[in-house]
Amino acid sequence: MRQLLGSCExxxxxxxxxxxxxxxxLIPIEEKEIxxxxxxxxxxxxxxIELPSSHDKEICDYVYFSGYSHLTDGFSLDVDKYFEYxxxxxxxxxxxxxxxxxxxxxxAEYFYDLKVEGNYKELDLLYQSKDIYEFxxxxEGVNIISKFMIGDILYRGIASDMKLNSKLELSFDPTNDREFIIRLQNAVKKCFKFAIYNDEIEFNNIExxxxxxxxSKCGRIILRQHKGNVNYKLISFKSNYYYLKDYLGSFFELIANDNNLYSAHLKNTSTEYFNSTEKRLTNIFAAFETEYKKLxxxxxxxDTTSVEPFRQQVLSTxxxxxxxxxxxxxxxxxLISRTKGLGKEYGARKKILNAISHVEDCISSSLxxxxxxxxxxxxxxxxxxKxxxxxxxxxxxxxxxxxRGINLMEWITYAMLLKRVGIPSDKIEYILGRVFQSNLLGFK
Structure with a gap:
């Protein structure tokens, strides 16, 4: 249990x-040490900062922080993560x-579908969990075995939240490298941001x-508490899980390892989607440019074939x-550098039209x-x-x-990403329908 007060060095x-x-x-015992x-x-x-455990001298907990401010007799640190072992x-x-x-x-949707299909079997969800999908x-060169689980409501005894939770377990070669675990959970959070299409995704708990x-559990990560305004029930309505799940391995691998992904445009509420602001347009355009470069x-x-002889003549001069x-x-x-690249890249408008042609088979229903x-x-x-x-x-x-222009930019940007993952065009159409309500394919 996390020690709310104590001593450290x-x-x-x-x-x-x-x-x-x-x-x-944090308060130094001797004032001169401030x-x-x-x-x-x-x-x-x-x-x-290492915090000695109160129940075992050989064990330490670890507090990760992002910033600090001065107090009269010490410091106030902003906690990001607390490793409790x-x-x-x-x-x-x-x-x-x-x-x-x-x-x-x-x-609820998972067990309802099982019931409708006649495949539901009684399960003690209080003390057991059911594996529902693995990918x-x-x-970073490490194979991550991932699986979604549902159940085990009382996994923390009387401290449990009493919810029927979906959980994601990530297994890997045994390690005590906390930095790797932090990078992995950050990468997986990024994957969910792009899957759910929202930049405000937070994890409640990590065992x-x-x-x-x-x-057995050897510890947990207590994460920074956030008070967001995300409508998670809306996420359920827009969930693309059943259309994306067969490609989750490829999706997670690409998103987790791509360190050049723009995400500021992802916060997508109904209000924003139908009433986009200037700032949102700028973010969507930045995301489009970032993804377009990866085509x-x-x-x-x-095609600059016809002008290449003239280019070489100019360069020679x-x-x-x-x-x-x-x-x-x-x-x-x-001047020479610009001449070498002149005309080899389309302007913004031509890029948009070019991207539409590239993903047209993915967005035809939305169009x-x-x-x-x-x-x-x-x-x-x-x-x-303009x-x-x-x-x-x-x-x-x-x-x-x-x-519609902003909507179109979002569709083609997301479609380019999904196509880069390797998802078939017909599946992408269903995913777009769920995320943006741009078509009714995913709701039939």
């Missing part, structure tokens, strides 16, 4: 501490619980399972120009539902680029009247 500085919510208050501790925190010399056993798996996960993989993915003969080169590349000083030389080098024919897509792509330029140059005020 930081680089031989003896301190007293106590917790209050997400705050960790300055020394200030330097340690200012130089960012420590990522975590029950033993020194290596960790072979972690079990994640999340409100968002409960509605993404909905226990594997690779993260640490030991590498012992008898399955195959043959899709992105312009530029290379023969003599410069008199550093400024002229730099100018000439920039039909929103009455976006070829004439409309040409008009919308032109308008959305609007984006006005916003970027602070020359736009007012509401965005026609939301």
């Amino acid at each position: 930081i680089n031989d500085i003896k301190c007293k501490y106590h917790f209050n919510g997400n705050k960790f208050f 300055r020394k501790l200030t330097q340690i925190l200012y130089r960012d010399e420590i990522k975590y 029950y033993s020194n056993d290596e960790v072979k798996s972690i079990v994640i619980t999340s409100d968002a996960l409960n509605f993404y993989v909905n226990p 594997n993915f690779n993260f 640490l399972i030991s590498n012992s003969k008898k399955r 195959p080169e043959k899709v992105r590349a312009c 530029l290379s023969g120009i003599q410069t008199n000083n550093h400024e002229e030389k730099q100018f000439l080098n920039d 039909k539902t929103y009455q976006i024919d070829e004439k409309a897509r040409n008009k919308l792509s032109q308008e959305i680029c 609007l984006r330029n006005k916003i970027v140059h602070n020359n736009y005020e007012g509401v965005i009247d026609d939301q």
Whole structure:
């Protein structure tokens, strides 16, 4: 059990501490040590603080923090994660619980479907859990065996939340590398953000399972408490789990290992979707640009065959120009560099049209539902680029009247990602229907 107050040492500085919510208050016992501790925190010399366990001298808990502020006699630290250990056993798996996960993989929907299909069997969900789906993915060269589970309501005894939770267990080679576990849970959280299409996903609890003969918990990660405004019931309505689950391994592997994914556009409520703001348009455009760069080169590349001889002629002329000083030389080098790349990349409007062509087989139903024919897509792509330029140059005020252009940008951006995962086009159409309500395929 987490010790709410006690003593610890930081680089031989003896301190007293106590917790209050997400705050960790640290007070040096000797007042003269405050300055020394200030330097340690200012130089960012420590990522975590070891807290001796109250029940076993050989065990330590670990507090990870992100920022700090000065107090009269000490410091207030912002707690991110608290590793609470029950033993020194290596960790072979972690079990994640999340409100968002409960509605993404909905226990009620799962058992209802079993009942309708005539496959339901009585199960003691208080003390047992049922494995419902398993998939594997690779993260940082480590094979992660993943499975969704439902049940085991009383897994924490009288401290249990009494909910029928969906849980995700991630198993890997036994380790005591906390940094790896942190990176893994961050990567998996990112995967759920893109699966659920919301940037505010948080995990409630993470149990640490030991590498012992008898399955047992060796600790848990207590996470920072967040007060968000996510409507998780809406997530259930929009869940694409049943259409994505056969490709979850590929989906998780790509998302978890891609360190260049833009996510600020993901928060998608009904209000935002039908009444997008200037800021949201800018975020969606940034996400589109990021994903477009990952299309195959043959899709992105312009055909410059007819101008290449002239380009080489221009480059040859530029290379023969003599410069008199550093400024002229730099100018000439920039000119040569730009000439080499000129015309090889499409402009923003052409990129949008090109991306639509690339994923058209994934969005045809959505285009039909929103009455976006070829004439409309040409008009919308032109308008959305003009609007984006006005916003970027602070020359736009007012509401965005026609939301279809923004909707279209979201569909093609998400479709490009899903296609990169390797999901078939017909499945992508169903997924888009669930996430954006852009078609009715996923609701029949």
